[in-house]
Amino acid sequence: MRSLKNHFGVIFPLIALLFCIQFITLVGNVIKDYEKLMSEDYNIIVVSSKDLNSSNIKPLVSDFESIERLGTKSVLDRLSKDISAKNLNILQNSLPKFYSIKLQIFPSVEYMEEIKAKLLKVNGVSRVETFSKTHNKIYKILNLIKKISEIFSILIVILGLMLVLKQMRIWLYEHKERIDIMTLFGASFWLKSGVLYKMAVVDSIIATIIVTVFYYLLPDFSVVSFMMDEVGLKIPNVDIIYEGGRLLAISLALSIIAVSLVMREAKKNSI
Template sequence: MKSVKNHLSLVIALLSIIFSMQVFLIVDRSIEAYKVNLASSYSIIAVSKKQINSTDILKINKIISHVQELSPDSVIKRLSSDMKNTNVELLKLTLPKFYKLTLAYYPTPQEIKELKSNLFENNSITKVEDFSHTHDTTYKLLLLFKNVVSLFALVVVVVTVLLIFKELRIWQYKHNERMTIMGLFGAALWLRSAVLFRLAIVDALVASFLAFGTFLYLSLHPWVKEQFDSIGINIVIFNPVDDFLAILGVAISISIILATLIVLGHKEEA
C-alpha cells in the first residue's frame, strides 16, 4: 500500500507538469486561431489623391494580402439628389480614392506602424486609417492572457519538479542500504541505481498514458467542441501522435534527469 502511495505521488506530480504543458499548447493554438479570425475581419483604409494600381499597393508591404477599391457611389448618391449628371461625374473625378487593405495575418502594433510608414512613402496616399486604438487593445489583451498562462504553467512546472526531486530522494534513502551493500560488492553505479531509474521511467509512462487518455477524451467530447465553436475557432485540442510523443518525451526526460542528479549527488556524498 505504501509503495502504491509513493508511485501515486510521483505520477500525480508528473501529470501536473504534463497538464500545464498541454494547457499552454491549447491556449497558444487558440490565440493563433483567434488571430486568424481577427485578421479576416481587420483591415486598413488608405486614401489616395489619385487612382493606384492594386499590384503597386501589394508591393508596398508583404503583409498586405488583398486590395479592394471602395466605390464612392454610396456617398455620391446621398449628395447628388439635386445635382445634374455632369456635376455627379465631375464629383466622382474630384473625390479621393479609398482602398481597403486586407492583411495576411493579424499584425503586431510595430508591424502596423511599419505598414503605415510604408504606405505614406507613396506620395499619392494622403491618409491611412489603421484603427490602431482598437487593434492595440485587442492585441495587448491576447498577449496578456498568453503571458499569464505561461507564467502559471512555469510556476507549476518549477514547483512540481522540486516535488518530484524530493520524492525520488526519499526513494533513494529507502534503498540506500541495498545500494551501499551492492557498492561493497563492486556493483556499478548504474546497477545500484537501477530501482530508482525503473521507478522514474515506469511512473513517467503511467503518467503519459493517463494524460493521453484524458486529453483524447476531452478532445472528442462535444461540450469542449461547443465551447470553442462559441468563440468561432476550430483547433486541434490534442494530437494523438505529436502531442503524445511530446508528453512522453517530457515526462521521461524530467524523470531520468532528476534521477541522474540524485544518483550523482549520492555518489559525491559517498
C-alpha cells in the same frame, strides 16, 4: 500499497508538469487560430488620389494578401436627392479613391505602424487608417493571455519538479539498504540506480498517457466546446503521435535528470 503510493508521488507531479506544458501549447495554438480569424476580418483603409493595385503595395508589405477598391456609389446615391446632377458629377470626379488592404497575418502594433509609414510614402496616398486603437487593445489582450498562461505554467512546472525530486529522495532512502549492500559488493552506479530509473520510466509513460488522452478528448467536452463556440473558436485536435511523443520525451528527460541528481547526491554522501 506503499509502492503504489510512491508511484502516485511521482505520477501526479509529472501530470501537473505535462499538463502545464501542453496547456501553453494549446493556448498558443488557440491564439494563433484567433489571430488568423482576426486577420480575415482586419482591413487597412487607404485613401488615394491615384489608382492603386497589388503591384504598388506588394513590394512594400511582405504579408500583403489583396487590395480591393471600395465603391462610393451608395454615398453618391444618397446625395443625388439633395444636389443637382452637374454638382454630383463634379463631386464624383473630385472624390479620392478608397481601397481596402487585407494582410495574411494579424499584425503586431509595431508592424502595423511600419506598414502605415510605408503606405503613406506611396505617390497619391493621402491617408491610411489602420484602426490602431481597436487593434492595439485586441493585440495587447492576446499578449496578456499568453504571458499569464506562461507565468502560471512555469510556476507549476517548478513546483512539480520540486515534488518529483522530493519523491526521488524518498525512493532512494527506501532502497538505502539494498544500495548499501550492492555498494559493498562493488556494484556500479547504473546497477545500483537501475530500479529508480525503471520506476521513473514507468511513471513517465503513465503520466504521458493520462495527459495525452485528456487533451485528445478535451474538444469533445460539451462545456468546453460550448464556451469556444461562443467566441467563434475551436480547440485544435491533438496529434497523439507527435504531441504524445513530445510529452513523453519531456517527461522521461525530467525524470531521468531527477533520478541522476538524487543518485549523484547520494554518492557524494556515501549512501
